[in-house]
Amino acid sequence: MPPSMPEYKEGQTRKRNVYDVLEALKGGEGAKNVMVRVDFNVPINSDGKITDDSRIRGAIPTIEAILKSGNNAILMSHMGRPKKVQTGEDDGTERAALSLNQVVPRLKELTGADVRFVDDCIGEKAKQAVSELPKEGGAILVLENLRFYKDEEKNVAAFAKDLASNADAYINDAFGTAHRAHASVSGVPALLPPELCGIGCLVASEVAYLDFSTLGPNDKVAAIIGGSKVSSKLPVIKGLIDQVQILVLGGGLAYTFAKARGVSIGTSLCEDDMVETAKGFLADAEAKGVKLLLPVDAVAAKSFPSGPMSKDDTKTFDMVPGGGIEDGWMGLDVGPKTSALFKEGLAEATKIIFNGPMGVFEIPPFDEGTKALVDALEEDTKNGTITVVGGGDSVAALEQFGKTDAVSYVSTGGGATLELLSGDILPGVAAIADFKE
Ligand SMILES: Nc1ncnc2c1ncn2[C@@H]1O[C@H](COP(=O)(O)OP(=O)(O)OP(=O)(O)O)[C@@H](O)[C@H]1O
Numbered sequence: 001m002p003p004s005m006p007e008y009k010e011g012q013t014r015k016r017n018v019y020d021v022l023e024a025l026k027g028g029e030g031a032k033n034v035m036v037r038v039d040f041n042v043p044i045n046s047d048g049k050i051t052d053d054s055r056i057r058g059a060i061p062t063i064e065a066i067l068k069s070g071n072n073a074i075l076m077s078h079m080g081r082p083k084k085v086q087t088g089e090d091d092g093t094e095r096a097a098l099s100l101n102q103v104v105p106r107l108k109e110l111t112g113a114d115v116r117f118v119d120d121c122i123g124e125k126a127k128q129a130v131s132e133l134p135k136e137g138g139a140i141l142v143l144e145n146l147r148f149y150k151d152e153e154k155n156v157a158a159f160a161k162d163l164a165s166n167a168d169a170y171i172n173d174a175f176g177t178a179h180r181a182h183a184s185v186s187g188v189p190a191l192l193p194p195e196l197c198g199i200g201c202l203v204a205s206e207v208a209y210l211d212f213s214t215l216g217p218n219d220k221v222a223a224i225i226g227g228s229k230v231s232s233k234l235p236v237i238k239g240l241i242d243q244v245q246i247l248v249l250g251g252g253l254a255y256t257f258a259k260a261r262g263v264s265i266g267t268s269l270c271e272d273d274m275v276e277t278a279k280g281f282l283a284d285a286e287a288k289g290v291k292l293l294l295p296v297d298a299v300a301a302k303s304f305p306s307g308p309m310s311k312d313d314t315k316t317f318d319m320v321p322g323g324g325i326e327d328g329w330m331g332l333d334v335g336p337k338t339s340a341l342f343k344e345g346l347a348e349a350t351k352i353i354f355n356g357p358m359g360v361f362e363i364p365p366f367d368e369g370t371k372a373l374v375d376a377l378e379e380d381t382k383n384g385t386i387t388v389v390g391g392g393d394s395v396a397a398l399e400q401f402g403k404t405d406a407v408s409y410v411s412t413g414g415g416a417t418l419e420l421l422s423g424d425i426l427p428g429v430a431a432i433a434d435f436k437e
């Protein structure tokens with residue numbers, strides 16, 4: 001298998017991928033048009049500058065494989081949530097702000113290829129642009145934002161059929177959107193022969209890094225879940241209890257668990273209606289023999305900081321049953337004893353997944369717990385542990401500390417990463433047939 005694909009063991013059942021599809025396309029006259037669902041839902045600032053191009057870079061190995069094989073790549077993606085365009089209320093502002101034409105210059109820089117754009121994704125304009133693609137292959141055609149049609153999200157059959165009518169084959173390399181059963185994700189592959197549909201290199205890598213089912217008997221998986229919202233991470237924590245040996249909980253969500261253990265939390269973030277659920281999770285983890293690590297100390301302030309704060313204005317509390325944070329104080333980071341405990345607990349893991357910061361990492365000195373954790377991950381990576389980071393804020397924290405290259409893999413997914421970690425099957429992956437070597 002080429003280096004951009006994870007390694008597969010002989011006889012292992014896996015998803016059909018871009019290389020299988022390109023093999024199946026061989027023969028016949030002229031270049032074929034391979035339609036690729038990518039996730040180019042990238043952040044763009046008010047000057048039109050792409051501030052994080054990792055999703056575009058992630059799709060390049062798949063695109064290059066298609067171009068190298070002498071075929072053309074038709075790229076389709078959504079960008080944002082263009083509700084005004086969908087309802088006809090847009091005066092042109094939203095259409096311009098969420099047009100896929102904004103990714104074309106970066107795509108040209110990254111591929112050096114003939115990159116074209118058509119300002120529709122279906123209908124006559126799209127058909128015309130596809131018919132003009134070179135017969136010798138090697139070109140990229142970017143279609144306009146799929147979500148300019150509400151039928152994309154509703155997976156309307158006629159819309160999927162329109163899209164599929166321009167495709168000789170279909171590849172899903174949109175990991176970030178693989179949890180959405182939309183027309184371009186689920187509808188299009190259902191309309192094409194299974195041997196002409198596959199996952200791309202990015203989806204294959206993401207699934208391999210975030211999958212626990214292929215681990216050996218001596219492997220130990222640890223998941224670190226932090227961030228602010230307990231409710232949004234509940235399905236993940238629940239799913240992880242069944243999949244991992246070590247579960248580390250930090251960040252704002254850990255205070256709901258602290259309260260469930262009878263530890264005072266002062267004015268820290270807490271979802272009171274989740275305390276009973278948290279109690280249930282603690283019991284479930286214990287019953288299943290999962291090593292659960294919770295913060296044993298917290299760095300607190302009198303109020304949420306509006307900017308960097310002096311350490312003199314913070315106070316560290318032990319987070320033990322019967323004790324905890326004093327009234328009027330708010331926990332904003334894990335303390336040094338917690339950082340040491342987490343580091344030690346993670347050392348025995350062979351694979352670590354990190355999602356959600358340990359504290360308010362954007363504002364010093366509440367960045368220290370997350371920084372200490374990232375340092376521990378860097379050391380574990382050097383010692384051969386596979387370390388995977390996912391989630392917008394966790395990736396932002398890595399960038400803030402200049403440690404993006406210190407871990408084994410950075411996931412490009414948000415919701416998709418969380419759903420996969422929850423143990424769910426992603427529609428985008430389910431839509432592709434299995435392949436046995
Ligand atoms: N103790 C705390 N109190 C308040 N906010 C906190 C605390 N710890 C972390 N946070 C905040 O949580 C936010 C990140 O939470 P979130 O749940 O969005 O994480 P994430 O994993 O990056 O999520 P996503 O995958 O949605 O991007 C950060 O802005 C951070 O400042």
Ligand SMILES: O=C(O)[C@H](O)COP(=O)(O)O
Nearest residue numbers: 039041176177180414415
């Ligand atoms: O950024 C994401 O998580 C994906 O592109 C999916 O976007 P959505 O949440 O708008 O479906």
